Amino acid sequence: MFPPKAELMKYKIMVTTLLTAGRLVTGGIPQGHYSYLFVDEAGQAAETECIVPIAGLLTPQRCQVVLAGDPKQLGPTIMSRMAKNYGMDVSLLERLMRDINLYKSHQSHGFNDRFVTKLLRNYRSHPAILKIPNELFYEGELQPYAHAEKCNLYSTWECLPKKGFPLIFHGVAGTHERDNDSPSVYNMAEVEVLKEYLKALVHHHKKDRTRIKPGEIGIIAPYRKQVEKIQNALRMDKDLRKENLENILIGSVEQFQGKEFNVILVSAVRSNPKLTAHKQQFTLGFVDDEKRFNVAMTRAQALLIVIGDPRVLKADQIWNRFIHYCSKEGGYRGITVSEEEEEDTSMYTQQTSEESDSATAGSC
Known part of the structure; x- marks a missing residue:
């Protein structure tokens, strides 16, 4: 009408x-x-x-x-x-x-405030989560104004490598795959690690006798096939399928623009240890996109967990900066990457095997 x-x-x-x-x-x-x-x-x-x-x-x-x-x-x-x-x-x-x-912004005077107003107060994210996007995309001008009670919900979570720093990059030596009937790629090693974090989060809520509400947890993957694999994994896992997880949103970066969640988990997917650093820059695909990176990393209010292969991702300048930041601040877990190790892919296979053996349901 x-x-x-x-x-x-x-x-x-x-x-x-x-x-x-x-x-x-x-x-x-x-x-x-x-x-x-x-x-x-x-x-x-x-x-x-x-x-x-x-x-x-x-x-x-x-x-x-x-x-x-x-x-x-x-x-x-x-x-x-x-x-x-x-x-x-x-x-x-x-x-x-x-x-x-x-x-346009003048080199010394900035924007003409008669025509451009910049909203600089960020009311969403913990300062540790905001720091790298702020420096990379906003010239460090954003000011963290998120309510302390909200953005510190997970600052003492038992799975944090460093308490008070609610940001984790978990390095996984996986391999991305592609089915014959689809151009989209997926990475099952990252799905397994993501499941363990999800179990730990579910356990955390059970311990506090709270349920996972809408807007609590979001899972971002840059490829449709990875989204499907994660959805299937949650349905098939004997521990997770018993939980009430319909309130968890799983989708591509596009589905998350304009949204915010207490917890965001990101699976970067791309992984191929045999590629040289030069070739890697041409195979990151959707992952190698500044705007997608910015959206994915700024959806979380209180906890951000990023799962990816640092051997591939570090070839990109932005990802390299993010991974280095997590490592420097004590928020890095998973495989270790150094110049010497890059020459020996067998080391990664061994580390991945050890990491899988040590992972237990709901553990950190």
């Missing part, structure tokens, strides 16, 4: 999707009726979608447009390669900030 024009014009505030706003135009709402047009998540909207309400409802002398979003996170989802080649995967927000001097 679409109400008549006279009915719609009684409201001072109208909330619609970008494309539905076109109905306001075709329904006869006059230009200038609204004094402000706010576009939320403008960094993820295709430019053509963003223009729909602006083109039909904006009178420059009487109306102001506010684009709210983060150009450092995921942009528009565009399936057509041709559309990408013509720039359709860049949002209006990002293009303005990239190409138009008015919205």
